[in-house]
Amino acid sequence: MNGAVVQEILEADIVRVAPQGRLDTFSVPPFEQVLTEHLDAGRARLIVDLAGVTYVSSSGLRALLSARRRARTAGGDVALCSMAQRVREIFEMVGFISLFNVYPTADEAIRSVREGIPPGA
Amino acid sequence: MSEEKTLRVPGRFESLAEIADFIARVARDAGFDEDDVFRVQMAVDEACSNVVEHAYGPNRAGDIVLSCRVDGNGDLRVDIYDQGRPFNPDVVPEPQVGADLLDVDEMKVGGLGLFFMRKLMDEVTFHFDERVGNHLTMVKRSAK
Numbered sequence: 001m002n003g004a005v006v007q008e009i010l011e012a013d014i015v016r017v018a019p020q021g022r023l024d025t026f027s028v029p030p031f032e033q034v035l036t037e038h039l040d041a042g043r044a045r046l047i048v049d050l051a052g053v054t055y056v057s058s059s060g061l062r063a064l065l066s067a068r069r070r071a072r073t074a075g076g077d078v079a080l081c082s083m084a085q086r087v088r089e090i091f092e093m094v095g096f097i098s099l100f101n102v103y104p105t106a107d108e109a110i111r112s113v114r115e116g117i118p119p120g121a
Numbered sequence: 122m123s124e125e126k127t128l129r130v131p132g133r134f135e136s137l138a139e140i141a142d143f144i145a146r147v148a149r150d151a152g153f154d155e156d157d158v159f160r161v162q163m164a165v166d167e168a169c170s171n172v173v174e175h176a177y178g179p180n181r182a183g184d185i186v187l188s189c190r191v192d193g194n195g196d197l198r199v200d201i202y203d204q205g206r207p208f209n210p211d212v213v214p215e216p217q218v219g220a221d222l223l224d225v226d227e228m229k230v231g232g233l234g235l236f237f238m239r240k241l242m243d244e245v246t247f248h249f250d251e252r253v254g255n256h257l258t259m260v261k262r263s264a265k
Contacts, residue, residue, distance in 0.1 A: 022141070025170040026134035055141075057166055058233035086159055093240060094216070094233065 003027040005034045006052075013042060013076065014113055016106060018049035023060035031060070035067040044076025047109045051082035056090050068100065077101065081109035128187045132177045132203055140169050140187065144199065151191045153261070160241040161197065161261050167234035168201050168257055176205025176255055195263030196243075204254040210235060210247050 003026070006018040015038050019031045038046060046067060050056075068078040081103040083091070091097040103109035128143045130136040144165045148158040165187070172185055183204040190198050213232040238245050244260035 022138060024134075024137045024141075024166055025174065026137050055163070055166075057163070057170060058237055059170065061233065090163070094236070 003030050005031050006049075007034060007038075009043065010047075010110060011045075011114070014045040014047070014110075015043045016047045016049055016110065018052055020052040022055040022057075023053055023063075024055065024057045025059045028057070028059045028063050032063040032066075035063065039067065039070050039074065042074070044071045044074035045113050046071055046076065046078045047106065047113055048078060048080050049082050049106045049109070050080060050084070050087055051106070053087055054084065056087050061090070061094065061096055065096070065099070077113075079103060079109050079113055081106050124190075126189045129184050132173050132183050132185045132205065134170070134173050136173075136185065137166060137169060140185070141166055143187065144189070147189045147199075148197060148261070151197050152195060152263070152265070153197065154264070157261060157264065161199070164238045164241040164245075164259055164261075165199060165201070167237045168259065171208070171234050172201070172203045172205060172255070176203050176208055178206070181205055195265050197261045197263075199259045199261075201257040201259075202254060207249045208247060208255050208257075209249075 004020040006020065008016040008018075010016060017031075017034055017038070019027070021027065023031060035046065048064065064078060064080075071078050079101040082105055083102065088097065091100075101109075101112070103112060126147050128140065130139055141162050145158050145162050148161045153161065169185055177183055186202040188200040188202070192198065213235050216233045216236050238259065242259040243262045244258070246258045248256040248258070250256075
């Protein structure tokens with residue numbers, strides 16, 4: 001469902017956020033609100049699980065970029081996982097794929113973020 | 122498909138999913154493969170998002186009209202009309218995209234929607250006149 005966001009707090013400062021459906025200009029504000037609330041609460045290690053996402057517009061990319069900047073300022077980061085090929089292409093088109101730590105699955109993202117392992121290590 | 126297919130919807134973000142479904146159907150009927158259907162869909166989504174966000178904004182209301190036609194070569198032409206503030210693409214800053222984005226500030230990615238439209242479609246042309254309002258034409262050439 002567009003606009004729905006599944007959330008799972010894994011540790012004091014680690015959270016998995018899984019938006020659903022299309023991340024377009026309509027559904028980005030509630031998603032961005034969720035990210036902001038976690039960052040405000042000091043959860044700066046964010047895993048954005050894109051398994052349920054079929055489309056990401058430029059406003060979605062901007063929201064992720066903005067969250068990444070805030071997370072990094074707070075000593076954390078935004079990691080992405082479970083991207084469908086088409087969603088990945090959108091990130092690649094604008095060179096965003098190299099900005100984020102991207103993991104094939106949520107489990108790998110969670111393990112790496114918990115242990116502080118960079119992707120590919 | 123030679124006839125024109127049109128959709129008129131309120132210029133609001135809530136309309137974006139309906140627009141996406143409409144344009145996907147049109148592009149599929151025109152014979153485009155799923156990769157190109159997705160590209161056309163994304164370009165149209167970005168264009169209509171710009172209309173709602175910038176041409177209409179919070180204080181204006183109006184419709185978005187999409188008009189689609191396939192020519193004899195199988196090329197798909199999408200015309201998008203709105204009655205919002207005149208849009209001038211020349212004043213939109215170019216986004217900084219590519220490998221040197223590592224120090225990016227999100228403020229520098231203004232114009233990202235426009236970047237996608239130009240990247241995904243073969244032609245993107247903006248027109249404005251007092252009577253018609255904003256008129257955007259985008260063309261996706263047939264791969265056949």
